[in-house]
Amino acid sequence: MGKIAALPELLVNQIAAGEVVERPASALKELLENSLDAGARSLSVELAEGGVRRMRVVDDGGGISREDLPLALARFATSKIATLADLERAATLGFRGEALASIGSVARLSLISRQADERNAWRIACEGGALTNVEPAALAAGTTVDVEELFYNTPARRKFLKSEATEFARCEEAFARIALSRPDCAFGLSHNGRRSAHYPPENLRARAARVIGDEFAEGAVDVRSEGAPVSLTGLVAAPGFTRASRDAQYLFVNGRFVRDKVVAHAIREAYADVLHHDRHPAYVLFLTMDPALVDVNVHPTKSEVRFRDSGSMHRFVFHALSRALAEPLAGGAPPPV
Ligand code: ADP
Ligand code: MG
Numbered sequence: 001m002g003k004i005a006a007l008p009e010l011l012v013n014q015i016a017a018g019e020v021v022e023r024p025a026s027a028l029k030e031l032l033e034n035s036l037d038a039g040a041r042s043l044s045v046e047l048a049e050g051g052v053r054r055m056r057v058v059d060d061g062g063g064i065s066r067e068d069l070p071l072a073l074a075r076f077a078t079s080k081i082a083t084l085a086d087l088e089r090a091a092t093l094g095f096r097g098e099a100l101a102s103i104g105s106v107a108r109l110s111l112i113s114r115q116a117d118e119r120n121a122w123r124i125a126c127e128g129g130a131l132t133n134v135e136p137a138a139l140a141a142g143t144t145v146d147v148e149e150l151f152y153n154t155p156a157r158r159k160f161l162k163s164e165a166t167e168f169a170r171c172e173e174a175f176a177r178i179a180l181s182r183p184d185c186a187f188g189l190s191h192n193g194r195r196s197a198h199y200p201p202e203n204l205r206a207r208a209a210r211v212i213g214d215e216f217a218e219g220a221v222d223v224r225s226e227g228a229p230v231s232l233t234g235l236v237a238a239p240g241f242t243r244a245s246r247d248a249q250y251l252f253v254n255g256r257f258v259r260d261k262v263v264a265h266a267i268r269e270a271y272a273d274v275l276h277h278d279r280h281p282a283y284v285l286f287l288t289m290d291p292a293l294v295d296v297n298v299h300p301t302k303s304e305v306r307f308r309d310s311g312s313m314h315r316f317v318f319h320a321l322s323r324a325l326a327e328p329l330a331g332g333a334p335p336p337v
Contacts, residue, residue: 010129013075013098013105014154019300020102023161024051024150025170026301027107030099031145032178035059036185037080037092038143041201044188045175050167052150052158060142063115069124069134072111075101089291093256096300100145105129106157107150113143128153172196176211177257180250180284183207208235208284212248216241216282221327223285225320229293230313232320234285236267239274239325241282248282253294255286258305263287266314270321287317 007015021027028051035043038061048054064072071077078097081087087095103109104126114121121139125132151158161167168191175197179187183204189197199210209217219238225231237248251263263285271281295306307313 009075010105013101013129016075016098016300017102017106017154018157020099021106021150023170024055024167025174027051027103027147027150028055028057028171029174029178029301030094030103031055031057031147032175033093034099034145035061035143036178036182037094038062040142040185042186043178045171045190047168047171047189047191049192050161050164051171052161052164052167053148055147055150055171056144058142058144060140063118063141063143064111064113065115066118066122066134069111069113069122070131073100073104073109073124073126073131077101087297090296091254091291093302096297098300103147106154107152108148110146111143112137112139112146114139114141116141177250180207180211181252181255181257181286204235204284212282212284216248221324223320223324225316225323229290230316231288232285232317233288234283236285236321236324237282239271243280243282249280250284252284252286253305254288254291254296256296256302258303260305262307262310262314263317266317267321270318270325274325287313
């Protein structure tokens with residue numbers, strides 16, 4: 001008698017959700033990335049009870065067609081890549097086609113969307129993995145995703161959630177990373193009906209002032225090493241402004257927040273002469289390169305990358321930063337952002 005059986009689809013999605021949706025903040029990151037991938041310029045987030053009770057993301061992006069709505073919630077269904085070659089050049093934040101299916105398998109999810117040329121919006125919902133019919137709905141152009149009762153049907157996962165305040169703080173951090181990555185977009189965040197952030201489209205220094213603080217933004221040094229195939233731009237703390245903890249270190253590789261030991265090490269080296277050993281430099285840096293030079297498909301959450309040539313990446317970051325840090329000391333006025 002055989003003992004092996006294929007798992008039911010809901011269970012497959014719930015297992016995948018274990019990797020993609022660890023907590024409300026990870027669901028929020030996925031939803032905001034989807035909005036940016038859809039070309040949104042204005043993104044607003046409403047949370048209730050740390051995002052567990054409810055999370056709503058409203059965007060003004062390109063929307064989803066009526067016929068695509070059920071596919072948007074299907075696992076491994078994506079509009080972003082179609083071939084291996086696309087995967088290797090993907091410039092979008094998402095491409096795995098599993099976030100909405102995963103979230104829908106562990107929460108009550110509804111998706112309302114309207115493309116600009118449509119006369120009305122369409123709505124679909126997903127509960128316990130089962131999709132409703134697509135029904136007409138009212139909404140301005142764009143997409144609204146509502147996620148309620150996260151982990152209501154996976155009690156083990158729900159037990160691992162921290163306090164409401166902690167989960168909200170994690171959501172704020174996920175929001176801050178995305179808001180810093182796109183200062184050209186407007187962002188709003190509210191929690192339990194109270195507004196917590198409201199950012200108009202602005203330049204990076206202004207956005208950094210709101211997210212990291214005026215003290216950092218006013219003294220921060222411009223980094224602008226632009227070129228092919230790699231460039232490094234952004235703001236780094238003036239040598240005098242450093243934090244004892246690592247909480248203001250934002251590295252974006254091709255627009256995506258990542259943690260990377262190679263780059264972090266290169267940054268520390270560049271600061272070595274100007275920084276006390278137990279202090280950490282604050283920074284918002286954008287490392288941009290040909291997508292073929294970096295593998296982002298290392299982990300389902302895409303928070304780690306692998307550079308094809310990490311040695312040359314280390315040298316590039318070290319030199320770009322050393323130059324930027326040397327300039328203000330050489331007496332040149334910092335260039336405007
Ligand atoms: P991925 O982002 O990897 O493609 P997702 O499960 O996150 O997978 O989303 C599935 C698909 O649903 C996307 O490829 C996209 O076509 C569509 N989609 C999701 N969110 C939005 C949104 N806010 N606006 C427009 N389309 C969206
Ligand atoms: Mg996605």
